[in-house]
Every structure is written in C-alpha cells, then in structure tokens.
Amino acid sequence: MTEHLAAGAYNFAYLDEQTKRMIRRAILKGIAVPGYQVPFASREMPMPYGWGTGGVQVTAACLVPEDRLKVIDQGADDTTNAVSIRRFFQRTAGVAVTEATGQATVIQTRHRIPESALKQGQILVYQVPIPEPLRFLEPRETETRKMHELEEYGLMHVKLYEDIARHGQIATSYAYPVRVEGRYVMDPSPIPKFDNPKLSGNPAIQLFGAGREQRIYALPPWTQAVSLDFDDHPFETSKAPHDCDLCGAKDSYLDEVITDDQGGRMFVCSDTDYCAGRRARGMKGRLWAPEPEGAA
Amino acid sequence: MYVAVKGGERAIDNAHEWLAEERRGNPAVPELTIPQIREQMKLAVNRVMAEGSLYDPDLAALAIKQARGDLIEAVFLIRAYRTTLPRLASSRPVDTGAMAVDRRISATFKDLPGGQVLGPTFDYTHRLLDFTLMAEGATPDQGSPSPLKGQGRCEDETRAPHVTGFLNQDGLIEEATPSDTMPPDLTREPMELPASRALRLQALTRGDEGFVLSMAYSTQRGYGRTHAFVGELRIGTVAVEVDIPELGFAVEVGEVELTECETVNQFKGSRTEPPQFTRGYGLVFGQSERKAIAMSLVDRALRWQELGEDFTGAPAQDEEFVLMHCDNIQATGFLEHIKLPHYVDFQAELELVRKLRAEAGAMQEAAE
Numbered sequence: 001m002t003e004h005l006a007a008g009a010y011n012f013a014y015l016d017e018q019t020k021r022m023i024r025r026a027i028l029k030g031i032a033v034p035g036y037q038v039p040f041a042s043r044e045m046p047m048p049y050g051w052g053t054g055g056v057q058v059t060a061a062c063l064v065p066e067d068r069l070k071v072i073d074q075g076a077d078d079t080t081n082a083v084s085i086r087r088f089f090q091r092t093a094g095v096a097v098t099e100a101t102g103q104a105t106v107i108q109t110r111h112r113i114p115e116s117a118l119k120q121g122q123i124l125v126y127q128v129p130i131p132e133p134l135r136f137l138e139p140r141e142t143e144t145r146k147m148h149e150l151e152e153y154g155l156m157h158v159k160l161y162e163d164i165a166r167h168g169q170i171a172t173s174y175a176y177p178v179r180v181e182g183r184y185v186m187d188p189s190p191i192p193k194f195d196n197p198k199l200s201g202n203p204a205i206q207l208f209g210a211g212r213e214q215r216i217y218a219l220p221p222w223t224q225a226v227s228l229d230f231d232d233h234p235f236e237t238s239k240a241p242h243d244c245d246l247c248g249a250k251d252s253y254l255d256e257v258i259t260d261d262q263g264g265r266m267f268v269c270s271d272t273d274y275c276a277g278r279r280a281r282g283m284k285g286r287l288w289a290p291e292p293e294g295a296a
Numbered sequence: 297m298y299v300a301v302k303g304g305e306r307a308i309d310n311a312h313e314w315l316a317e318e319r320r321g322n323p324a325v326p327e328l329t330i331p332q333i334r335e336q337m338k339l340a341v342n343r344v345m346a347e348g349s350l351y352d353p354d355l356a357a358l359a360i361k362q363a364r365g366d367l368i369e370a371v372f373l374i375r376a377y378r379t380t381l382p383r384l385a386s387s388r389p390v391d392t393g394a395m396a397v398d399r400r401i402s403a404t405f406k407d408l409p410g411g412q413v414l415g416p417t418f419d420y421t422h423r424l425l426d427f428t429l430m431a432e433g434a435t436p437d438q439g440s441p442s443p444l445k446g447q448g449r450c451e452d453e454t455r456a457p458h459v460t461g462f463l464n465q466d467g468l469i470e471e472a473t474p475s476d477t478m479p480p481d482l483t484r485e486p487m488e489l490p491a492s493r494a495l496r497l498q499a500l501t502r503g504d505e506g507f508v509l510s511m512a513y514s515t516q517r518g519y520g521r522t523h524a525f526v527g528e529l530r531i532g533t534v535a536v537e538v539d540i541p542e543l544g545f546a547v548e549v550g551e552v553e554l555t556e557c558e559t560v561n562q563f564k565g566s567r568t569e570p571p572q573f574t575r576g577y578g579l580v581f582g583q584s585e586r587k588a589i590a591m592s593l594v595d596r597a598l599r600w601q602e603l604g605e606d607f608t609g610a611p612a613q614d615e616e617f618v619l620m621h622c623d624n625i626q627a628t629g630f631l632e633h634i635k636l637p638h639y640v641d642f643q644a645e646l647e648l649v650r651k652l653r654a655e656a657g658a659m660q661e662a663a664e
Contacts, residue, residue: 010380039486044375049626050633074640081636083304111640129630140616142489167652173644192644212626214486238647255639256646270640 013060013093019043023061023216027207030218035180035225036148037131037215045211052085052110053211055127059089059108062123062207068096070104075112075253075270082110099273111174113195115252115274118204120221126189128210131217133177133187153185156228164233173238178225186217186225194237194253199225242267247278248285319364333357342553342582343367347624348374349483349502350381351552351581368504368624375625379483388546390534392556392579393458397532399583402459404525404560410456415531416583459528460558460575469560469573489616496598496619500591501580503622511597511612511622512590520597520610523562524576531555531583555580557588561596566604574603594618 011017026040045053063069069089073082077099085108086097098104101114110127118124134144137155147153156177163171176193178200180186188199189208199206199219206219219225229235240254245266252274254267266287269275279288320327334341334357344356348371356374363369399415402408463469479494487495500508515522533553537546557578565571576596578588597612611617621627 016380039488041483041485044372044379044483044625046376048372048632049629050631051629051636053629074637078304079637080304080308083308087305110636111638129633141620142616168655169652171648171652173648174641190638190641192640194644212630238644238651240643240647253640254643256643270643 010092012065013063013089013095014046015043015057015060019057020061023057026216027058027061027218030207030216031205031220033184034219034223035178035184035186035217037210037217039214040216042211042214047084047088049212050129051081052108052127054209054213054216055108055110055125055211056085056088056209057211058125058207058209058216059106060093062106062125063089063093063095065093065095067105068098068103069093070098070101070107070273071109072107072112072114072271072273073110074255075114076272078272100277101271101273111190111192112253112270113191113198115249115269115271116277117198118202120203122204124202124204124206126191126206126208128187128189128208128213128215130175131187131208131210131213131215133175133185148184151183153179156185160228160230164230170229170233170235176235177228179228180219180225181223185228186219188225192239192253193227193235194239196225196227196235197237240267243285244269244275244278245285245287247275247283247288249275249278249283319362328361330354330357330361333360339583340365340367340370342584343505343587344370344374346581346584346587347371347502347504348378350374350378368628372625372628385538387549388537388539390536390552390554392530392534392554393456395456395530395532395534395554395556397456397530399532399585400456400528400530402526402528404459404527405462408459408462456530458558460560463527463560463573467572470563470575472575487619489619491615491619493595493599493602496615497577497579497591497595499619499622500578500594501587503591504624504627505584505587505590507622507624507627508587508590508594511618512593514610515593515597515612520600520608520613522559522574522576522593522596524559524593524596525561526589527558527560529555529557529585529589531585553582555582555584555588557585557592559589559592559596563603574599 013020015023023040026038029038030036042054042057045056047053047056059069069086071077071082071086071089073079076082077086089095090097101107101116102119104122106123106125107114108125108127113124132141132144134147134156137159138144138147147155160170160172163169172193174192175187175190176196178186178188178196188196201222201224202219203221205221208217210216227235240256242254243250244252244254246268249269252269252271255270257266257268258264259266334353337357337360340360341353341356344359344367345351345353348356348359350356355377356370359370359373360367362373397413397415399417400410400413402412460469460472464471477494479498480492482495482498487499491499514520516524531553533551535548535551538549539546555578559576561574561576563572563574574596576592578591578595580588580591594612597610598615598618600607600613607613
C-alpha cells in the first residue's frame with residue numbers, strides 16, 4: 001500500500017500541517033491536564049485502526065527531521081508491526097531510526113516500556129486500544145466522562161475489591177489503572193503491570209494516542225502515577241519467575257517461548273534491545289549460544 | 297541452542313509479493329480493467345463510495361480491484377485516500393426534489409404526481425442463475441438501449457414532488473423545518489454525544505450496510521418498532537452546485553447519483569399534539585436502496601426522545617450503541633488487531649492464572 005509513496009507526494013511525516021497542529025493542540029492540552037483524555041479529530045491513516053493509528057498520529061505530530069525514531073511492539077524492534085510502522089516513518093519522514101533505547105529521541109511503543117531508564121528530552125508514545133479505564137465497568141462514554149468529571153471512581157475500587165474477594169488478590173495483570181497526581185484515573189495502555197512503576201516520575205514525556213477512540217492523553221515528565229491498590233493489598237508487580245535464558249537478566253520482563261511439544265520452554269527478555277545490549281557486554285544466559293557462521 | 301525469531305522485514309516483503317500475485321490470479325485469464333469494474337460491478341462501486349464517503353466511481357473501482365473484491369478493504373483504501381484531500385469548498389445543499397429520477401416508487405400511494413417509475417430494479421426478477429451470462433466469449437445481447445432509460449427523468453421539480461410534501465399540506469405529517477445551520481462533520485471533529493440528527497445521519501450514511509440493515513431489521517421485529525411505510529424511494533442524479541464568491545452566484549460543478557428514502561411512521565400523538573405521522577430519512581451515494589431504507593428506519597428509531605417516545609432499551613434506539621459501532625473500518629480494525637502479537641499481556645495473564653491456581657491448589661491441600 002505504501003510502495004507508491006513518491007517523494008514529495010505527501011507532507012513530512014504523512015499528515016498535513018493543519019492536522020498536525022490540531023494534534024499538537026490536543027497533546028499540549030493533555031500535558032497541561034495530566035491523565036485527562038482529550039478528544040481529537042483522529043484521521044483515517046493508511047494502516048488499520050488497532051494497528052497503532054493513535055500512536056502513529058501522535059508520533060507524526062511530534063517528529064522533526066532531526067529526530068531519531070525507535071519503534072517497538074511487545075518490547076521488540078523486529079516484530080512485524082514495529083517493522084511496518086518504522087518503515088512508514090522512514091518513507092514519509094525520512095528520519096533516522098535506531099534500535100538503541102538510549103539513542104532514540106522518540107520511541108513509539110505497543111504494550112511495553114523499555115527496560116533501560118528513559119532520559120529527559122525523550123518522548124515515549126504509546127499505542128492505546130481503549131483509553132477509558134472505566135470502559136469495562138461502564139460501556140457508555142457519556143457516563144464515564146461524567147464519572148471522571150466528578151472524580152467518581154468508586155466503581156473501580158469495588159471492582160478491585162471484588163477481585164480480592166474472589167481471588168484473594170487483584171486479578172488485573174496488564175492495563176493496570178493508575179491515578180495521576182491524585183486526580184484522573186488513567187489507563188496506561190495494555191502494558192504488563194510489571195511496567196507500571198516506570199510510569200511514575202519518569203523524566204521522559206509520555207504521550208498516549210488512541211486513534212479509533214479519538215483520544216490523546218499524557219504524563220508530563222516527573223508526574224506521579226500511582227497504581228490503584230488497598231492498604232492491606234498493596235500493588236505488586238509480577239513477571240515469570242525466571243532469568244532470561246539468553247542474557248541472564250534477573251530484572252527484565254520475559255516472553256515465554258515454547259521450544260518443543262514435551263513441555264519444554266524458555267524465557268527471554270521481551271525488550272530485544274536490552275537483551276542484545278547485555279549479551280554484547282558478555283552476559284550470558286542458560287541457553288545462549290552465538291549464532292553459527294552463515295546461519296540464515 | 298535457540299536463535300530468536302528475526303526477519304520481520306523479509307516476511308513482510310514476501311507477503312506483499314505473494315499478495316500481489318494472488319490479486320492477479322491466473323495470468324492466463326485477462327486482467328480486469330477499471331472501466332469494467334465501474335460499469336459492471338456498479339453496485340459494489342456504489343457501496344464503496346457510500347461507506348468510503350467519497351464520490352468517485354473510478355477510484356472506487358480501483359480500490360475494489362486492489363482489494364481483491366473485499367469491499368470493506370476497498371472502503372478502507374478510499375477512506376485513507378480521502379483523508380489526504382484538501383477541502384476546496386462546500387457545495388450548496390443538493391435538491392433531491394429536482395432529481396433526474398431513474399427510479400421513484402411510493403408504497404403509500406398507488407399513483408401520484410410524477411408517477412411510479414420502477415427503474416432498473418431486482419425487485420421482480422426471479423432469482424434464477426442466468427447461465428447465458430456464463431457462456432464464455434458470447435457477446436452479451438446488446439440490443440438497443442432500454443427505451444425507458446432516461447424517460448423517467450425530469451428536470452422540472454413539480455413533476456416529481458416529494459410524497460411527504462402532500463402529507464404535509466394537510467398537516468398529517470410532522471413539519472420538517474429547513475435549516476441553514478452548518479452540519480457537523482465527524483471526519484473533522486471528534487464525535488460528541490448526544491449527537492444532532494445531522495451528525496447521526498452522517499454516521500449512518502457512511503456506516504456499514506450490514507450493520508445498518510440489521511439494526512433496521514431489529515426495529516421491524518419489535519426492538520424499537522416504528523411502523524414504517526416507504527413514503528418514497530427515489531434514485532437518480534442531482535446537480536452539485538458551489539457558490540463562487542468571486543462570481544456572486546452558484547456554479548454547477550458536476551452531478552452525483554443518490555438514493556433517497558423517506559419513511560412515513562406512526563405517531564400516537566400526545567396530550568399537547570394530535571396524532572400525526574413522523575419521518576425517517578435516508579440518503580446514500582449511488583444506487584443503494586437497501587442501505588437508504590435501512591438508514592431511514594434507524595434514523596426514525598433514534599428520534600424517540602425528540603418525539604416523546606419511551607426508550608425501550610432497543611439497540612436501534614440507543615444512539616451511543618449505534619453511532620459507536622456502525623463504522624466498519626473502525627470495527628474491522630479493532631476486531632482484526634487481536635491477531636497482532638499480544639505475547640506480553642498474555643504472559644502477564646499466564647503468570648496470574650498460574651499463581652491463582654497454585655494458591656487454590658495449596659488451599660485445597662490444606663483443607664484435606
């Protein structure tokens with residue numbers, strides 16, 4: 001579909017300047033009111049809703065020619081949709097790209113926050129499917145907007161309490177809701193709750209784009225985002241209780257890979273840049289072996 | 297030893313090549329041309345234009361060809377193209393009263409000024425496969441063009457006035473007050489609820505034909521019944537005029553084919569108003585009469601509040617439900633995105649279920 005994008009056929013980063021201005025206004029409003037979902041006139045992008053059109057529009061509105069872009073999906077730079085979005089911006093914006101978290105000025109992500117700490121000046125753009133944290137408790141947008149207006153979050157606490165009553169713990173493992181600076185309850189996108197602590201007090205700008213749902217929201221640098229919990233059931237992170245089998249990391253979020261039909265499995269860092277960086281520094285996991293010469 | 301899965305880029309390139317090959321099909325079979333699709337698959341072209349919100353038969357035909365006949369995919373191609381187009385001007389409201397009609401029927405009056413014009417309809421065809429169309433290489437019976445083609449057309453508005461106009465003369469149907477308010481545009485502004493009727497109609501006219509059809513059907517079966525009669529259904533072309541400020545008058549820039557449906561619906565009346573018929577309205581690009589009729593039923597069902605009716609909980613009465621779910625590009629995108637990788641969130645769920653099961657197991661053991 002993008003093969004025939006001739007140079008000059010589209011504006012820098014695809015969107016026209018009027019549209020970018022409209023999106024930037026929404027971003028600025030989001031930054032001014034952290035955690036508040038700003039409606040914006042999301043455009044139809046040349047990729048389907050659900051593939052990250054919100055994140056792509058936010059990235060397009062943020063990019064300048066000097067930027068260095070990193071795109072990850074599930075923490076990895078080489079997943080197909082990450083590859084596709086990165087190519088889209090290489091084609092339409094001609095910006096430099098990188099896989100190194102530390103080198104990127106803008107990082108678009110789906111479902112993860114990179115393991116390496118972000119720095120001031122970096123922008124992390126999240127792709128968001130359902131921006132409304134109350135949506136599965138109340139399907140009506142007209143109602144949930146009112147609930148946010150009135151800070152009426154009792155329903156959410158009841159839901160978490162019911163989890164505890166039924167399961168002995170809060171049974172939400174991803175898209176775990178946070179309260180931003182004591183005001184708005186916010187959906188951090190479907191990141192594992194393992195990543196939630198990185199949301200809070202982060203020196204980078206965190207922007208959230210939901211294309212189909214036409215919402216943008218933001219966490220400015222150093223904003224407090226507290227994962228919802230109870231005094232007697234404090235929030236806790238979780239990950240597979242293993243070390244990375246490739247780099248040996250004990251502290252990273254892991255993907256589980258099925259290796260045979262006998263119940264064999266291995267665990268590897270979901271953040272490919274983090275894992276490769278550790279291996280480059282000589283750290284080895286249980287199953288690491290260098291790629292044989294000439295292997296495809 | 298384990299080598300992490302790589303090669304997303306090569307896989308994507310190969311997939312695109314394979315797709316192109318599949319699109320072409322057997323190269324021994326001649327390739328479809330855009331004019332062939334435009335002329336012979338016209339109703340598909342119409343649907344793509346209607347749901348793509350762009351009146352351009354050639355581009356719609358191209359989209360159908362590129363999408364291998366997947367009409368929702370074709371609508372998507374048109375939408376993505378449409379969003380990049382500059383807005384040069386807004387036309388004047390088109391005058392469907394001055395439509396050059398190819399088809400115009402009323403289900404409420406046996407005869408009426410302007411007459412009943414059946415037009416090119418499937419309505420009374422017997423649905424028997426016509427194997428002569430399959431006869432390869434046979435020249436289709438060209439014959440002379442239908443002697444009726446164009447005969448039903450009228451330039452003069454008084455020849456085919458709207459049926460609802462007759463009812464209105466006697467005060468039997470609610471007044472439809474003309475308004476010059478600029479209608480909202482959901483492709484430029486985020487949808488806000490509650491929506492005005494104009495916004496609802498915009499959403500419905502570009503909404504998925506299947507969805508709007510099922511919603512309308514549900515009202516007929518009692519989920520928000522509105523007792524609709526097709527007061528009038530007309531298909532034809534109307535002129536599109538644009539005001540040119542430098543000239544001080546409007547100039548006709550082209551014409552579009554439209555299908556318009558006006559339903560006449562029951563109304564019980566209230567303490568303050570005597571019984572009166574009410575209206576449902578449908579207007580769709582091209583010859584799309586199933587969609588236009590369905591749209592007018594759903595439009596009418598959504599007007600329950602304005603007309604002082606009860607909300608019975610029917611899906612077709614529920615504005616938020618209908619408007620948030622009628623767009624097939626949004627729907628198909630979100631539906632299909634669940635095939636994208638979800639390793640990370642699934643892993644989180646796996647760990648949680650393992651933990652919950654371990655705890656439940658431990659408790660069971662303790663109890664035994």
